[in-house]
Amino acid sequence: MQISPKEVIYDSHGLSKEAHKALKTYSLIGTTVPQLTPIQPDCKFVDPSEIKNLIKLKGYFKGSSNTWDHVFDEVMHQDLALCAFGGLASHLERLMLGDVLCNGDILTHEVYRGFLQMDGQALVNLEIFNNSADGGPAGTLYKYLDNCVTSFGKRILRRWVCHPLKDVDAINVRLNAVEHLMTCMETTSTVAQYLRKLPDLERLLGHVKTGIQCPAELLLPTIGKKKLKQRVKVFGSLVKGMRSGMDLLMLLQKEEKLISSLSKVFSPLLLIGNNGLCKFLTQFEAAINSDFPNYQNHDIAETDAETLSILMELFVEKAKEWSQVIDAIGCVDVLRSFAITSTLSTGAMCRPIILPISESRYEGPVLEMKGLWHPYALGESGGVPIPNDLQLGGESAGHCNRHTLLLTGPNMGGKSTLLRATCLAVIMAQMGCYVPCEALTLSLVDIIFTRLGATDRIMTGESTFLIECSETATVLQKATHNSLVLLDELGRGTSTFDGYAIAYAVFRHLVETVNCRLLFATHYHALTKEFATHPRVIMKHMACSFGRNTEELIFQYRLACGACPESYGMQVALMAGIPKKVVDSASKAAKMMETNIRQSFRLSEQRLNFSTLHEEWLRSLISMSRLRVSEFEDDDTFDTLICMWHELKSTGGLASTPVRSQGSSCHG
Secondary structure, three states, X not given: OOOOOOEEEEEOOOOOHHHHHHHHHHHOOOOOOOEEEEEOOOHHHOOHHHHHHXXXXXXXXHHHOOHHHHHHHHHOOOHHHHXXXXXXXXXXXXXXXXXXXXXXXXXXXXXXXXXOEOOHHHHHHOOOOOOOOOOOOOOOHHHHHOOOOOHHHHHHHHHHHHOOEOOHHHHHHHXXXXXXXXXXXXXXXXXXXXXXXXXXXXXXXXXXXXXXXXXXXHHHHHOOHHHHHHHHHHHHHHHHHHOXXXXXXXXXXXXXXXXXXXXXXXXXXXXXXXXXXXXXXXXXXXXXXXXXXXXXXXXXXXHHHHHHHHHHHHHHHOHHHHHHHHHHHXXXXXXXXXXXXXXXXXXXXXXXXXXXXXXXXXXXXXXXXEEEOOOOOOOOOOOOOOOEXXXXXXXXXXXXXXXXXXXXXXXXXXXXXXXXXHHHHHHHHHHOOOEOOOEEEEEOOOEEEEEOOOOOEHHHOEOHHHHHHHHHHHHHHHOOOOOEEEEEOOOOOOOHHHHHHHHHHHHHHHHHHHOOEEEEEOOOHHHHHHOOOOOOEEEEEEEEEEOOOOOOEEXXXXXXXXXXXXXXHHHHHHHOOOOHHHHHHHHHHHHHHHHHHXXXXXXXXXXXXXXXOHHHHHHHHHHHHOOOHHHHOOOHHHHHHHHHHHHHHHOXXXXXXXXXXXXXXXXX
């Protein structure tokens, strides 16, 4: 589930066994499994028309100004959405939380248009919150950045990770704060000591606003006389300790009067008893003459509840200001966390240089990285990060600089790690954090797209290739000139020819039509031939070498110029444990195919009017089919080549060249 819910509510009578099984399957993502709660909605929550009337009658989201009207108009004709909302409202009413919908605000996607956009699949592919091994937090960006000491600070960090900024000035404000904290670690440590003493203020404020408990049960333990003084002191100390050089705390300074006034209101009325409970003071201190008769107003006890009710209302009226104070404190905690991460990092960290989004297609976006390394790829194993340099974009004197990296290299050579490291550096930069580079210059990214890994969805009948194509379709439909696109081994989920054709078409469209910053990792070496001289494409590969044993491949994890000379698939297969006999058989077929393809390239280079290599591919396979099949009787690899030839022939591509296969058949 893309939204990673804490709780899923479903109709206990309206869900099939298959749907319930699918719901459980999709809920098992990460270490925090959402609670599945069956409910039995009242009949009034089943009829969409009744739900519409209920929304108006209850005044849901009345605190959302005009925002709700826009959303309401969109869902008025969506019966399923209305019924789902009815079930939610019914569930909250049973929990005596119905007022949450009346007091709360709603946020639409419009609100987040000012942020860098990432979908749920990008969060999964980049291991932002959950790793791919066991779904836990270890080895994720959130875990790497999380040095927060308050609960509400951790929630703000999570929000920042999901929604990096898209405003240069706002990013630099955060970077200025982080830089200041890094130069004043003693102050940073002092701030952390004060922050650790704070309870979950955000959640306590929510309890006050919703009134889920009686006033005495909620307010007295939380804002008692001594506790209040301690918290006011914490707020005051925090403001004084962070005031120097931090514009972010201007908000806290403005709220000091509010804190002071609230302390004056609550302090005379509340105290903490010896038994840990709170009680009301029915006698007020006053300077009186000793000769004055000792009277006690018994009516005071009767007005305690009324007084507390008034105080509750006054407090709730100022809830927005309190929320701003808490949010500011949480931001300080997050910025302090960034400073700690940047200071204690095992590799080089730098302040990124952020450039505004390019308004003109001809100015071009920029992504320049020196000494880039993956922030948490080493995990707990230690070791030294291996830095790499990468430059995409940046035009000068009318020259169209290259925005696309076409990356080749062996499996396990570090291609996917480099792609992820690039994306993580962009996210961290636009969050306002130092990045794992020696130097980074970045023009703002509006959307990040990732097509990484191979997955399927059995419960919904979606194959690996179908998912790959639908994710790629999203990229083609929504990518802009200022987007960052990561595509890893596109086309591997189908036959070789179909996969190459799709990879070629997608790559060419993104390069020539969208012209965004594109990192394209592939094992289709024909692409490197097709785009070897393209003015917008730069060729790189992940370097490797052989040890003393020629079959022992050593990965260097360094980015080298040019296309990889070969894929080293046979060596990787041996390392993975495939029997040597099988690998030798595959090598024999591969060498034969490579020889024919190289001849095709040489022929195509001599034909200036020939723009693609597909025709020469067909001719190569045709010539290979004329070989004696008896030489490959036990060779499944050669059968695969013959299958490819039959597949191409069935598409009509060989109609102009009638050739007969000599006795070979296609097996499954």
